[in-house]
Amino acid sequence: MKKKGLLIVVSGPSGAGKGTVCSALLKKNDFWMSISATTRQPRTGEQDGVNYYFLTKKDFESKIKNEDFLEYAEVYGNYYGTPKQYALEAIGQGKDVILEIDIQGALKVKESYPQGVFVFILPPSMKELKHRIISRGSETPESLMTRFKSAYKEINYVSKYNYAVINDTVENAVETIQSIIIAERCRVDRVKDEILNSKEGIINEQLYD
Amino acid sequence: MKKKGLLIVVSGPSGAGKGTVCSALLKKNDFWMSISATTRQPRTGEQDGVNYYFLTKKDFESKIKNEDFLEYAEVYGNYYGTPKQYALEAIGQGKDVILEIDIQGALKVKESYPQGVFVFILPPSMKELKHRIISRGSETPESLMTRFKSAYKEINYVSKYNYAVINDTVENAVETIQSIIIAERCRVDRVKDEILNSKEGIINEQLYD
Known part of the structure; x- marks a missing residue:
């Protein structure tokens, strides 16, 4: 039985930096990007x-x-x-497949593929989030406030995810997600059948050799 | 609110090498050993x-x-x-507290502290497990067979744990457990309240500064 890959869904509020984190993650790993x-x-x-x-x-x-x-x-x-x-x-x-997607999309993916790994990227603080939204430079004061308030509300959706990763630096966020992937590959829910099957397969030949 | 540490329970069948893995883990990290x-x-x-x-x-x-x-x-x-x-x-x-313990003990800890992180150490194969039990040198053929059969049965308990880590080399097993610890620190179940509380705390002062 071939071991299945993981579906890693990277999501979070606008301005948290999920795009940058995903690009850096893909550069360092042999993932398949959707x-x-x-x-x-x-x-x-x-x-x-x-x-x-x-x-x-x-x-x-x-x-x-x-x-x-x-x-x-x-x-x-x-x-x-x-x-x-x-x-x-x-x-x-x-x-392992990486999917970078907004929160509404991620919640729909969770319905159709609940065994995915759902990672919520957080800005280090709301102040930093505001700073990031401003520094994009394409916002009027009104649209800035709208985007900021929307990001603020979106943070409540963190409770629907498996992991919350603070994007203080892209490097830290990438390392944390890599650890999450290593950990998820060892989750008993995922590997139990394989362990118990392989155990059955070798017991007779190996006990008495 | 101070962030709580993790209780990491390292367990597994006799001969899987949980003692060696825990010693190596403690040398590399600032954990508290029970x-x-x-x-x-x-x-x-x-x-x-x-x-x-x-x-x-x-x-x-x-x-x-x-x-x-x-x-x-x-x-x-x-x-x-x-x-x-x-x-x-x-x-x-x-x-973070490390507890190295046999399977019966780990299952009791799980009853009293279910929020612990339960890690099951596996030998790379049953053949290798047998080899490890033999190489301890203190076993008669009969006690060897008893120990081996008992370890074989104990592997079924993996399904009660959160993670299964193959101890192919101590270094790999230690790195995997370190990744598990990093991942567990980001699990939404553990950090959700902190995120939502800190969000409430900063919104008023930061939205309009």
């Missing part, structure tokens, strides 16, 4: 199958009907979704 | 409060009555037990 599907138009330089899978609205909706997505959402008239098949194939081949 | 209490006589060189707490039978039995032990057992007419007070004090001060 690529989203979308119906929005490709921007200049974006490649199908690299940045996104670009689908027509008709194709996307037929895939929704077939339950081909781990989760999907409609944002400003465009669909975005996480294809199920590729991720489950990689997991079946023993690869 | 010291057992016993009613057996001190051997030459053994010191009270270092190797064991040496108690009279009467004192031990009064402590049993007071529920002063996380677990205890009677072996060949002597009592052995894990004092509760010192371990809980260290945990309350934020220290």
